[in-house]
Amino acid sequence: MTIDVATGISRILKQEGVGWVSTFPVCRVNNALGREGVPMLMMRDDRYAVAVADAFSRITAGSPGGSRIGVCTFQGGVNAAGMQYAYAGLAQAYEDGSPVLCITDGVPAGSSGNSQYDVASAMKTVSKWFGYLDKPERTPEFMRRAFTMLRSGRPGPVILAIPNATATYDETADPYRPVKGWKSAPDPADVRAAVDQLLAARSPLIYAGEGVIYAGASDDLKALAELVNVPVITTLKAKGAFLENHPLFVGVRGDQVTHYLNKSDVILAVGSSLSPGRFSHGIPDAAKKTIILCNVDELHINKVFPTAHAVIGDARFTLQALRQEVSDRTRGVGRPAGNVAAEVRSARDEALARYRQVMNSDETPINPYRVYGDLMQALDLHSSFVTHESGNTRDQLSTVFDTLIPRGFLGWGNVSTLGFSLAAAIAAKKAFPDRASVAVTGEAGLGYMLGNLEVLLREKLGITVVHISNGGFAGYGPGFWGSGHDPYTHQVLGPNDVDMSKVIGALGFHTERVSEPAQVIPALRRALDVNASGRPAYIEFICCQYPVYGQWVGRGEG
16 A cells, blocks of 8 residues: 555554654644544644653653654754754753654755755764654655664664655555564673672772663662662762662762762662763772672773773663672662661751751742752652753752652753753653643743743643743852852843733743742642643742752762
């Protein structure tokens, strides 16, 4: 049977279980998606089309119902205005290692010299693979290859450029079959060498990265940590990979994390690239420590820090192999318990004391930590989703917010685009409709997301936007913390100038403006109640500027 390329792609997406596609028109595949009954979530710009699909892949990674791939479409071709706008979203997905499928219009044959902007070169810099569909009959081949790369090896975005969506081919000549994806198990000799070092360590530490979440290996991480009785820290993107009410959990950032990174003699890194300076820690005195790096990709071995031992393979298979090796050697007993849990609790309590104090503060304007503490009380942390915005809300929340389920909190950073919290909250609600979904933003992030707030109303997405409203880009200008690192470019219209609850309320949101600490929890509960009926909410909390949070450990710190 002869069909056109766009129809073939649409049918293959349905075979692969893709339930919807985010988009910003135009893309020449979109009409076929509509004809074939593939729902489209229309965002208000191309970057957000990418961001929602990106976040959906992250949020469903390793979930009990199975990982799902986010898919988006955006304008490409010779006049690739959409692609240029989407580039920021693609760069973030690539740097953060998110397996998102992006479909765009390709430059037609013979037209590659018509533009100064080299589409193929630009897209290759932000993708795991850029596929240019040069012949229509290769549609099944390219889609197989795309999903193979999306489900195997190191995660990353895949871009398919379709130069002629109306070209036809015989779909019976190469029938499409869904791609399973492949994972690799580690070399047993590498596992034994890693366990040698782990069991001989005086002060071992587990450093868990996002690869644990992508592998669906949170339970395996917990089992290994308990067997070897080793403290655990996680990266920002892996927040929630290890349950944060566990006695062995140290934290993501802050003085207690610094303490354990410094005192450790052996660091078992699982699912992390150990790349410092990207909202993650360096390894202090790395040359004097034994670093065991367990990763799916050899690209990160001996990257920045010397790797004493490497274990290459899927994080779940690696953690299971390490646990089995330890169990076999110790007859199931593991390492002696000692006072590890008590020491972790003491270090956490000491480091978090100053934050817990302001989480109960009655000061006005409201301290942002009061909002975060009350948010933890208002939510069911076993059935909710929270994410930060780029800036202070990221730094503050990742210091104190307790995450009790994998992807109950989405941490992100590296090459980050402001406004991504809204895309993440949308994706979380699409992935888990019964969970509360909250995006916490500051002034800058809110400015970026304003144009896309209409999507929540149109799609009846019950999401709450929590706005830490403080009248400036906190930490940039002068204040009690010093002169600020950008004292000339931090001021914007604040809550005394603009009532954003009225502005956003005019769209149709449930909105409130809260200036008293005692009203934080009631306002949050009212917002969550209206969310249950599919109505979005926005709460403007009138807060002080308080750019205080746990720090990252630098490479040279001792």
